[in-house]
Amino acid sequence: MEGNNKLRSIPSIDRLLSIASADKEINAYPRELVVACLRQVAAEAREALRLNSEQECSPAALLVEAREMLSRCSRPSLRRVINATGVVLHTNLGRAPLGRRARECVTDVMAGYSTLEYDTETGGRGSRYAHVSEQLCQLTGAEDAIVVNNNAAAVLLVLSAVTKGREVIVSRGELVEIGGSFRIPDVLRQSGATLVEVGTTNKTHLSDYEQAIGPNTGAILKVHTSNYRIIGFTAQPDGRELAALAHRYQLPVIEDLGSGTLLPLAAGGQTEPTVAERLQLGFDVVTFSGDKLLGAGQAGIIAGKARYVAMMKQQPLLRAVRIDKLSLAALEGTLMEYVLGEPEQTVPALAMLTIAEDILKERAIQLTRLILQPELSGLTAEVVPLSSPAGGGALPLAALRGYGVAVNMPGMSADKLESRLRQRNIPIIVRIQEERIIFDVRCLVETDMEEIAAALSEIWRPGA
């Protein structure tokens, strides 16, 4: 009985609307949206009342809820975050950030029309693949190259074009699973090829490959163990010998290089093979990601012998996995950094992976200073040495040494503070270590550090 009375205390939508009509903030939204939000807020209040009769449901309380709901409508779900995890190629946070030239290329192309498939020399149709193929050949030594949506699509396209209906030989140590259910055996099946496993988890010899070659073999596939390493008592044949073996039987060697890097890169005591090195060994086709160590946006790059790339251009599947103009612009702008500039400085992912420890320490000291402004007294913030992975299926054993700031807010648990930082308009993503919030400074720029200090002061002294 009492519950029913309570339910009746929820104001009607008409009443809420008439109160809201005097509210400037709410009035800025279209009436239909406001009505929909008020209905939802009232429905939620009714539900909450059923569960807990103490629920506050005055018009004022409901309008506060409605205002919050409306402001969420005008805030994109896909939006910028501040990455204070120290993981440079954080897949969940969008992998590689773009450099200046890449951003300019994207901006230039996105608002209007472009030369996407238009040849300004002839005035006729051009190819979207032509924009970057020359640079890719120059940077990798490949005869030809083509770019698709992502590396997963690149692997599928290569296998569909080159090995459909045939057997593909893969070492048991390389049957990789990448996050998001990309598994080499499944991708092979999807492409219409048959997997032939050879060797063991830790050792595969050249003779294992040779014994598996038969009349229906279509290719030898190497898969880079991007996100793990098999260490200890291990063996894989030398790449040059493997390529020579395949060529003796007129077979191609294809490699899914995953995080393929264009430059020799050493970070955290580990290196990754360059695309050029692999092609030099005699590998026929190499595929790799645009947004891992290369440092551009999402893309899958296929580089290698012209006759195989030509087979891919014939594939109907190519249309289904084609790259869009914004990603292509980001890739071209990034490749320009490699061709024209000093990519270790101008491609943000490379710069962050190779930045010197003393610069990070300096940055951590600066962040500590910003955090410990006088009005934040009571907070503790301390520079701490850290070690972080590269992320994004690259350099899996690398421990990148760096610095960060450990923060403790008296009266608030680390879990609570982490969630407050995460739920802001500009979320700040951190990790927790020994009950303290850790801001790793590796991926932060100056304005991020100011935002972090502002966020802490908002949370520490709400309304101050």
Ligand SMILES: *Cc1c(COP(=O)(O)O)cnc(C)c1O
């Ligand atoms: C990352 C990775 C992929 C998938 O690349 P995406 O660009 O994320 O699609 C495939 N194979 C390997 C070995 C990888 O490391």
